[in-house]
Amino acid sequence: MDFTLTKEQQDIKKAAREFALGEFPERAQEFDRNETFDLDIWRKACELGFVGVFIDEAYGGAGLGFFEHCLITEEFWAVDAGMANAVITATFGAELLGMFGTEEQKKRYLPPLVQGEAITGTAITEPDAGSDVTGAITTALRDGDEYVINGTKMFITNGDIANYLLVFCQTDPDNPDRHRRHAFFIVETDRPGFEATKMHGKLGIRANDTAEISLSNVRVPASNRVGEEGNGFRALMAFFNVTRLHICAMAVGIARAALEESIAHIKKRHQFGAPLASFQANQFKIAEMATKIRAARNLYYEAAWLADSGKMDHALVAMAKWFSGEIAVRCADEALQMHGGYGYIDEYKVQRIYRDAKIVEIYEGTKEIEKVIVARSLLG
Amino acid sequence: MDIVVCVKRVPLTEEVDLVIDGQKKGIKKDQLAFVLNDWDNYAIEEAVLLTEKHGGTVTAITVGNEDDEEVLRRCLAMGADRAIRIEAGDTSRFDSFGISKMLSRVVKDLPFDLVFTGVLADDDYCGMVGMMVAEQLGITHANMVTAIEIEDGKVRTTSELEGGLGEVSLIELPALLAIQTGINEPRYVSILGIRKAAKKELKVMDLSELGMSDEELSPMAIIDEVYLPPETEGAQILAGDPDKIASDFLEILTKKGVME
Numbered sequence: 001m002d003f004t005l006t007k008e009q010q011d012i013k014k015a016a017r018e019f020a021l022g023e024f025p026e027r028a029q030e031f032d033r034n035e036t037f038d039l040d041i042w043r044k045a046c047e048l049g050f051v052g053v054f055i056d057e058a059y060g061g062a063g064l065g066f067f068e069h070c071l072i073t074e075e076f077w078a079v080d081a082g083m084a085n086a087v088i089t090a091t092f093g094a095e096l097l098g099m100f101g102t103e104e105q106k107k108r109y110l111p112p113l114v115q116g117e118a119i120t121g122t123a124i125t126e127p128d129a130g131s132d133v134t135g136a137i138t139t140a141l142r143d144g145d146e147y148v149i150n151g152t153k154m155f156i157t158n159g160d161i162a163n164y165l166l167v168f169c170q171t172d173p174d175n176p177d178r179h180r181r182h183a184f185f186i187v188e189t190d191r192p193g194f195e196a197t198k199m200h201g202k203l204g205i206r207a208n209d210t211a212e213i214s215l216s217n218v219r220v221p222a223s224n225r226v227g228e229e230g231n232g233f234r235a236l237m238a239f240f241n242v243t244r245l246h247i248c249a250m251a252v253g254i255a256r257a258a259l260e261e262s263i264a265h266i267k268k269r270h271q272f273g274a275p276l277a278s279f280q281a282n283q284f285k286i287a288e289m290a291t292k293i294r295a296a297r298n299l300y301y302e303a304a305w306l307a308d309s310g311k312m313d314h315a316l317v318a319m320a321k322w323f324s325g326e327i328a329v330r331c332a333d334e335a336l337q338m339h340g341g342y343g344y345i346d347e348y349k350v351q352r353i354y355r356d357a358k359i360v361e362i363y364e365g366t367k368e369i370e371k372v373i374v375a376r377s378l379l380g
Numbered sequence: 381m382d383i384v385v386c387v388k389r390v391p392l393t394e395e396v397d398l399v400i401d402g403q404k405k406g407i408k409k410d411q412l413a414f415v416l417n418d419w420d421n422y423a424i425e426e427a428v429l430l431t432e433k434h435g436g437t438v439t440a441i442t443v444g445n446e447d448d449e450e451v452l453r454r455c456l457a458m459g460a461d462r463a464i465r466i467e468a469g470d471t472s473r474f475d476s477f478g479i480s481k482m483l484s485r486v487v488k489d490l491p492f493d494l495v496f497t498g499v500l501a502d503d504d505y506c507g508m509v510g511m512m513v514a515e516q517l518g519i520t521h522a523n524m525v526t527a528i529e530i531e532d533g534k535v536r537t538t539s540e541l542e543g544g545l546g547e548v549s550l551i552e553l554p555a556l557l558a559i560q561t562g563i564n565e566p567r568y569v570s571i572l573g574i575r576k577a578a579k580k581e582l583k584v585m586d587l588s589e590l591g592m593s594d595e596e597l598s599p600m601a602i603i604d605e606v607y608l609p610p611e612t613e614g615a616q617i618l619a620g621d622p623d624k625i626a627s628d629f630l631e632i633l634t635k636k637g638v639m640e
Binding site: 007008010011012014015018019022047048049050053062064264267 | 450571572575577
């Protein structure tokens with residue numbers, strides 16, 4: 001087996017790290033404290049081609065794989081999770097359009113995402129439908145050449161700043177098969193009846209916009225439907241298979257950040273007349289973190305490589321997602337522990353890492369849901 | 381305006397505890413990350429900026445092994461047109477003299493108006509290769525260059541001098557300029573740049589192609605020993621209440637002539 005990245009992949013990884021180190025550290029605390037972001041940084045990342053590398057060249061992207069997108073994501077998250085997400089989630093939904101959109105939809109909606117002219121997001125979760133996505137009751141009912149959309153969506157990434165969202169709606173509420181009731185729709189956020197309310201008080205990734213969405217008689221042309229009616233759930237699962245890979249990269253990135261901060265701190269800080277790094281209790285923590293990170297990375301590398309090779313293994317993606325999420329949270333916890341009181345203060349990056357890490361165990365499939373997927377693949 | 385830029389891949393040593401190797405001839409590098417020498421990063425940026433403005437080509441050259449090609453790929457991604465790697469085996473057996481001989485042998489057969497090097501390299505801090513290359517090519521050089529203007533086939537340079545002084549010179553071409561950091565703001569490497577770089581020429585030349593032997597390149601200076609500075613006496617710790625610490629501190633500053 002050859003675990004070596006290609007020269008191009010090595011160069012992409014280095015370029016992403018250099019960009020993140022050049023742009024993120026100076027402003028990370030400000031954006032975290034104020035729940036804000038400077039979109040010029042996102043534009044700069046777009047100019048350099050870091051945003052939406054998986055988008056096909058025909059639609060303005062680099063035509064690279066989800067693996068390369070993961071490499072960029074890991075490097076960005078290793079520097080600052082909130083700012084990383086504010087940049088890279090601007091294409092969150094492009095994966096769905098790429099897989100299920102019409103040629104016309106792809107030509108119209110994908111290039112602006114790469115060019116730094118538009119931001120998107122995917123609206124799935126509702127107040128009463130989280131892990132149980134088939135329970136989503138936002139409706140899209142056909143009315144001539146249009147659909148009329150009504151409902152509420154929660155925790156929507158980029159909801160307040162997106163130019164358009166991909167909204168998961170019920171088109172056939174009475175279908176006896178709950179997996180055949182939904183479809184996705186492109187909803188431009190300037191349509192009458194669309195309202196976004198920015199959500200405040202998130203634990204972490206606070207530079208990244210999150211909003212509650214209200215859709216009240218929002219009319220979209222039938223041509224905005226992505227895929228067939230009743231195909232929404234299948235599309236969503238295919239979408240999650242690739243976007244969960246990105247979550248793995250986020251998790252490994254932030255776990256790495258936790259390890260890097262820990263090593264720097266315990267080599268510098270002395271207690272009982274010796275550096276913290278000389279105590280075996282801390283050495284074991286470092287060894288365990290490094291091993292977990294390596295294992296999580298190998299899991300997601302394999303899953304992403306298979307995905308780009310056209311051999312999607314959804315159970316492997318699920319394994320990688322829960323495992324990487326869990327080790328991210330564990331590593332962040334150990335990192336803060338080694339920082340002691342300093343880690344409890346937001347002047348230290350490790351406090352932000354601790355808060356930012358938790359989300360990777362929650363969004364795009366909680367770790368419990370991931371385990372259900374793994375178990376079903378084994379038990380039927 | 382054809383510009384040749386000599387670059388070097390160096391270990392990243394910031395915030396790293398350096399360890400001397402077993403032979404005491406250098407530092408252990410196996411756990412270190414490597415990057416393009418900072419000064420060379422400014423040099424390649426300056427060359428690309430000048431050719432974007434005045435036309436011409438940028439050629440990046442390094443002496444090193446296949447791993448060192450990463451800095452050439454970076455130069456190509458930043459806008460250099462082509463790159464040359466001189467394969468000379470273990471480069472640790474060469475000093476600045478040997479490196480400069482290899483570089484100048486390659487450069488002399490290339491079309492060039494300007495040759496850029498960094499002022500020095502982050503690893504050995506010798507700062508000699510630039511001037512030696514200029515000498516071997518028989519061309520003028522300027523060191524510590526912080527600004528460049530092209531004027532009627534000549535180049536107007538600003539150089540840093542000691543004590544905060546600056547010096548402006550009008551130099552005939554061809555010339556070699558050793559570039560100081562801060563001369564510009566090096567660009568980030570873009571994904572498009574990386575993809576374009578893969579299609580650009582990266583030529584590898586070995587010593588036999590250059591008609592050079594180890595004998596000709598044997599070092600004029602040999603590192604005898606690398607060592608960590610011996611620990612000196614501990615720092616003076618000021619103790620007592622804040623008022624006493626402040627007055628003691630002021631007294632020291634006054635005694636040392638920092639304050640009157």
